Amino acid sequence: MxxxxxxxxxxxxxxxxxxxMGPTAAVYPVKTSNIIEEAKFSPCLLKRTSIDDQPQNQLETPHWDYFEQETESTFEDNKTQVICDICSKIAAVKTCLTCNVSFCEKDGRQHYKVDALNRHKLIDVCSEVERKRCLHYEKSLDFFCRTDQMSICSICAEGKHRGHDITEHRAWRTQQALSDDEEPEDYEMPHxxxxxxxxxxxxxxxxxxxxxxxxxxxxxxxxxxxxxxxxxxxxxxxxxxxxxxxxxxxxxxxxxxxxxxxxxxxxxxxxxxxxxxxxxxTVVSPPRHLTKEHSDATSLTLKWMDGEKMEGIPQQFLIAVESPGKEPLVIHTHDYCKKVSDLEPDTKYTISVSTVVNDRCSEPISICTRTEPSLRQVLSKIGLEDQYDTKLTLSTVLEINQYDRSQRKPKSARAVPEAFLKQLMLLNTNARSATCVSQDGDKCNAINLLDLVTALFLCSDSALQQDLVLKMSLCQFAVPLLLPNSETREITMMLWSMRDIVRTFRPSQQAFLKSYFDERLVLSDIPLVSFVRLGKTSLSKSQMLNKLLCNNQQIHHTFCHRIMACCDVPRRISDGLVEISWYLPCGNRKIDKFTEPLAFTNMRGDIKTSERQFAFLCQASAAVYIYCDESETNYFKHLEGKHVEANIFLISSTQGKSYRLKQLTVNPRLKMTDISQIKKTDTELLKALQESVSKMLVSPQTKKVSLADLAYTAHCCQILVDEDRDECQTAWENASKITAKVTNISEFKDKQLPYQGNIWKAISWVETECWRLRKVGNNNPGNYCESIKEKEKELRNKQQSFEMTTAVECFHHGMTTSEVQRYHFLKWLEMELDNLSRHQLSALQDRYKELRQKSLEETKEIVETDNQISACSLRVVHFVRECGQLYNNVSCLPEYSRQRKNIEQLPGQCAQMMLDGFPLELVDGDAANIPIKWISQVLTELHNIMNSSSKLKVITVIGAENSGKSTLLNTMFGVRFAVNVGTCTRGAFIQLISVSKDIRKELGCDCIMLIDTEGLKPHRMVRDDHSHERDKEVASLAVALSDVVVVSISNDSSREKDLWEMVCHAFARLKGVSKKKPVCHFVHTNMYDMPALEQLKRSKELMEQLNEMFGKDVKMKKANINKLSDVIKFDLNNWSWYIPPVWDGTPPMAPVNVGFSATVYTLKKVLINDLQKCPERGDLIQFIGKVEQFWKTV
Missing domain, CATH: 2.60.40.10 (Immunoglobulins)
Structure with a gap:
């Protein structure tokens, strides 16, 4: 009022x-002042309708009663001065208040005859001054509208009568009078x-x-x-x-x-x-609380609230998008949230939102924001712009460069990917700290870790993606499940990348059986529990997930969260990323938080902007926990009635101060049910979450699904699957043709891989007997050797009677495809063969370890178990071994036959296999022999592929069984020597690592060859197949071929003496084989924290012990070997290493020990520096000659 x-x-x-009244149709009004005009004549924007069109109830209002009374009491009646408005000739007798017209008796008759006019209100003619007032505006009727034939005021003239034929009232009267030959009437002026x-x-x-x-x-x-x-x-x-x-x-x-x-x-x-x-x-209230909910390179999502006192009023909104030098964009909407698309990447925009009510626009409320850089811009910032199309490869990442010689903290964003990858390959759980490089505190050079991970996976080929996932899982990092591409808007399920993860765990109900499950995780049917976010919340779901995943004895940052270094840097390309990690029990109820295995996923960003990912999780999960504020719950209305398989739980907060767990039901109607009391602390909420998940696990209705089976769900949600690529599918079909034939492994090897059977073992024994002369007895050595060669010839003839089997033909076909398809074929075959034999081998391996730990005297049972393991083992190496034997016998085939031509391609294919990162068997561990012809041709082909740039230096690891030799090499160089397959490594395997061109001259080589050898066995485990001689011979060969030797020693003191004797003999054989002394390092594995003084003391004792062994041995004295330094070179300051255990805690939830990876990296730098000091030894061709020479000598 x-x-x-x-x-x-x-x-x-x-x-x-x-x-x-409701809002009018959408318009785009021009911004104007609230005050339209401050003049005597103001424009009227009313719709042009005559007074007669107005509703009756608006015309007969109480205002006019007052107007009538006021007129009668104030002015004198003066009818003689009022002329009829119709004819303008005769005095008026009545005035119609509805029409606002005075008329004479004749012209007023219609108001008594016509029903519609009969309802008008008539009065006697009053003073002209008073009656000439506008019905609407109380304004003098100074004008006459000829179009509508009525008197109007100045406001109506500029309003609904605008454009009509209008004249001043007095002029019109004069014109009317003159047309009738009458003089114009003089009007009396006010006194x-x-x-x-x-x-x-x-x-x-x-x-x-x-x-x-x-x-x-x-x-x-x-x-x-x-x-x-x-x-x-x-x-x-x-x-x-x-x-x-x-x-x-x-x-x-x-x-x-x-x-x-x-x-x-x-x-x-x-x-x-x-x-x-x-x-x-009147003013239209502008919107309030305009915020940017989400932003990427080409779009952003805005959200706002009603203006002040606008609640319940129908309204519309205008969004103005402006940027310097660009055409403004205006968008009309009825919603309170709008996604603005088709924007320029990395561009500053001013976004204004105005409320529109009754065609009026409020003052705008504005924010300034910048779109995210495009994917290409982010990749360019971190130096990966070229790799988006060409892709990073595993061999590129493993290449030895300056970083491997001296670790440097990255000084620019472009150095971050390399630093992260190098540390990840070393299984360093601190690798993620490499993402933060800013020194000035503004994080201008920093990149969010999730952006880095997203960028690396987008820029890596499938082989590197798989290796990254494997390494990340070993570090207990969450790995990508759904990978977004902000450029193409595609989402990819990373199923292939996760295929290689195999973990060992023990559910609580199996603890009393003391049996473990060895599972490939993508094939395991386990519940999937997902955590997502709606809107913005103060509570970090990633931190809560980390606490939920960690056992009581350890806390690890599985999922990155805002408190971690550089994780508070704004995300650019990783919104929509869904990560996954697993909880795997160890069987100890004092440690385990959950009794069954679980998979946990964490979606980054808001579910409103990642609808496909959210839909996938709702279909795939057993439970979905949604973090949201109470004000956001209206969003769930669109889920009502939809098919959602997961149990939906809300972790709702009230202004971030208290939390409540609610269950959301969407079928048949939306319903929310409180399932917990209000929780005021994170600890209380964590306990409620753990109880909720545990309760779900014991329910028989809990959904369990394997990740492999979720590929169909991904397709239904318009999500790509990385395994759908043609090269991957074709490779799987080729591998399946082989594995489909395997029902019994032992029988399969006898029938499909006959070349490497008993005949090859007999040939190997005879072949090596020529220079070993183990059974020459009193016979003449020359005659004995002749008889041996005759026997070898007979065996060769028998072997040549075999034909190439179907399985080997399929293997050959899989190897003759493209480089990408060949890699996928070998990985599919490796994984499928592992799936066939893993469970049986795991049980046998446990039995083997148990027997060895119990008593080494039970050699018979140990040997039987070892033979069973060998018979049940089927790996890619067996097919490569078969190819080697086929090639050795290719000369028996017709020169131009198709089969011979195919076999002659095998060495080149295996050389390519080595470049793909697969090891090559140098010494056949089952036959204790080297197929020289085969190895020579493979390495020759490799030399040719490398364009003759194959100058190499060699690092070898020898040591006791199960002392971590393969693990040490894999961690140090990122390679993939087999671990946990069978008992231990049998024979010897080689793998090649390229050296960067920048340091080739300094190191004196183009590549480094790594040799992983069979473990040395104690004498008490000697078998009648001369395996004790084989392991020593293999160790001696590897040492002779090497520039640097690492001796791996476990902390089992009961076997230490036997081991040192074998090591000494391996080194002693060098005296007659090679004049060059290798650099040697002794590595003690699984050593817990040991003071430096204690380490120094133990190293001194070891030196004395070894020198004493050399001094007592008669053979060594004859060879003029009196001390360790006579056969090897070593640095007294760093020749003995004490490496911590691999795991930091109790597996399977324990991450890799930071001390382990740090010590291994330090050792790696020392080994590379040692190689630099070693003289050049030649290329692969020369290496082949030394292999043949040394093998016969040792």
């Missing part, structure tokens, strides 16, 4: 009412002129009120009264009279409406001045 400053007011006729008030101003305009003021009337002294009237386009709103004040607030107005205000001065006699008029629009 009106407010006034002092004085009093009178004559309040009516109060404005709330306009409940007294009242000065009008000054110009109307609007000091304040609000959504529901207006403050108007006006100037003092000129020349009028003493008390003053002012008559005020206001109206909207729909109706007259009110009128009042105030005295002695010229400022008033009119309230209870409708927002976004045009109002007309008129003020006139009224003297003591009731005479009115000319009306002063101004028009204004």
């Amino acid at each position: 009106p407010k006034y400053w002092g004085g009093h007011m009178s004559g309040v006729e009516s109060l404005p009412k709330l306009n409940l 007294k002129v009242v000065p009008p008030p000054g110009r109307i101003q609007f000091p304040s305009v609000k959504p529901n009120s207006v403050v108007l003021s006006w100037g003092n009337p000129k020349g009028l002294e003493g008390p003053k009264s002012f008559r005020i009237m206001w109206s909207s386009l729909q109706k007259v709103e009110g009128r009042l009279v105030i005295k002695n004040f010229h400022k008033i607030e009119i309230s209870n107005l409708e927002l976004g409406q045009q109002y007309f205000f008129s003020v006139a001065t009224e003297d003591e006699d009731g005479n009115l001045s000319e009306w002063v008029t101004a028009t204004v629009f």
Whole structure:
């Protein structure tokens, strides 16, 4: 209602009412001032309809009763001066208040005859001055509309009558009179002129009120009264009279409406001045709390709330998107959230949102924001722009470069990927700290870790992706499940990348059986529990997940969270990334949080902007936990009635101060049920979550699914699967043709791999007997050798009678494909063969370890178990071994036969296999022999592929069984020597690591060859197949071929003496084989924290022990070997190493020990520096000659 400053007011006729009309059609109004015009004649924007079209209830209002009474009491009746408005000739007798027309008796007859006009209100003719007032605006009827044939005021002339034929009323009268040959009538002027008030101003305009003021009337002294009237386009709103004040607030107005205000001065006699008029629009409240919910390179999502006092009012919004130098974009919407698309990457935008009500636009509320850099821009920042198309490869990452010689903290963002990858290959759980490189505190050079992981997976080939996932899982890092591509908008399920993860665990119910499960995780049917976020929450779901995953004895950051270094850097390309990690029990109830294995996923970003990922998780998961604020729960209405297989739980918070766990039901209707009391601390919430997940595990209805089976669900959600690529599918089909034939491994090897059977073992024994002469006895050595060669020839003839089997043909076919398809074929074959034999081998291996630990005297049972392991083992190496034997016998085939041609391609294919990262068997561990012809041709082909740039240096690891030799090499160089397959490594395997061109000259080689050897066995485990001789011979060969030798020693003191004797003999054989002494390092594995003084003491004792062994041995004395330094070179300061255990805690939830990877990296740097000091030894061709020479000598 009106407010006034002092004085009093009178004559309040009516109060404005709330306009409940709905919004008009969408428009795009031009921003204008609230005050449209402050002049005597103001424009009227009302729809052009005549008064007769107005509803009756708006025309016959109580205002006119007041108007009639006021007229009768104030003015003198003067009918003789009123002329009929119709004919303009005869005096009028009646005035129609509805039509606002005066007419004579003749022209007024229609108002009595026509029913519609009969309802109009007629009065006797009154004074012309008073009757000439506009029905709507109380304005003098100074104009006549010839088009509508009616008198109008100045406001109507500029409003609904605009464009009509309009003339001044007096001129029209004159024209009418002259047309009838009559003189124009002189009108009597008023006796007294009242000065009008000054110009109307609007000091304040609000959504529901207006403050108007006006100037003092000129020349009028003493008390003053002012008559005020206001109206909207729909109706007259009110009128009042105030005295002695010229400022008033009119309230209870409708927002976004045009109002007309008129003020006139009224003297003591009731005479009115000319009306002063101004028009204004009430303000439309702008939206509030405009925020950017999500942003990427080409789009951003905005969210806002109703303006002040706008709740419940129908409204629309205009979004203006502006950027310097670009065409503005205007978007109309009815929603409170809008995604703006087709923007430029890494560009600053000003986003303004205005409310539109009744075609009026509010003042805008604005934010300035910048779109994220495009994927290419992010990749360019970290130096991966070229790798998006060409892809990083595993061999590139493993290449020895300057970083491997001296670890440097990255100084720029472009150095971050290499630093992260190098540390990850070393299984360093601190690798993620390499992402933060800023030195000035503004993080300008930093990249969010999740962006780095996303970028690396997008820029890596499938082989590197698989290796990254394997290494990340060993470090207990979460790995990508759904990988977003912000450029193509594609989402890929990384099923192939996770195929290689095999973990060992023990459910609680199996603990009493002391049996473990060895499972390939993508094939395991286990519950999937997902955590997602709706809107913004103060609680970190990643931190809560880490606490949920960690056992009581250790805490590890499986999922990155905002408190970690550089994880508070804004994400650019990783929103929509879904990570996965597993909880695997160890069988100890004091340690395990959950009794069964579980998979946990964590989606990055808001589910509103990642709908496909959220839909996938709702279909795939047993339970989905949604972090959200209470204000966001309306979002779930769109889930009502939809098919959602997961149990949905809300972790709802109230302003981030308290939390409640609720269960959400979407079928048949949306329903939320509290399932926990209010939790005020993270600890309380964690306990509630653990109870909820544990309860789900014991339910028989809990959904269990393997990741492999979720590929169909991914397709249904329009998500790609990495295994769907043609090269992967074709490779799987080729591998399946082989594995489908395997029902019994031992029988399969006898029938499908006959070349490497008993005949090859017999040939190997005979072949090596020629220079070993183990059974020469009293026979003449020459004659004995001749007989041996005759026997070898007979055996060769028998072997050549075999033909290439179907399985070997399939293997050959799989190897003759493209490079990418060949890699996939070998990996599929490796994994499928492992799946066939892993469970049986695992049980046998446990038995073997148990027997060895119990008593080494039970050699018979140990040997039987070892033979069973050998018979049940089927790996890729067996097929490569078969290829080697086929090639050795290729000469027996016709020269131009198709089969011979195919076999002659095998060495080149295996050379390519080595470049793909697969080891090559140098010494056949089952036959204790080297197929020289085969090895020579493979390495020759490798030399040719490398364009003769194959100068190499060699690092070898020897040591006891199960002392971690393969693990040490794999960790140090990122390679893939077999571990946990069978008992231990049999024979010897080689793998090649390239050296960067930048340091080749310094190191003196193009590549480094790694040799992984069979473990040395104690004498008490000697078998009748001379295996004790084989392991020593293999160790001696490897040492002779090497520049640097690492001796791996476990902390089992009961076997230490036997081991040292064998090591000494292996070194002693060098005296007669090679004049060059290798550099040697002794590595003690699984050593817990040991003080430096203790390490020094033990190293000194070891040196004395070895020297004593050399001094006592008669054979060594004859060879002039008296101490260790006579056969090897070593640095007294760093020749003995004590490496911590691999795992930091109890597997399978334990990550790799940081101390282990750090010590291994330090050792790696020392080994590379040692290689630099070693003289050059030649290329692969020369290496082949030394292999043949040394093998016969040792």
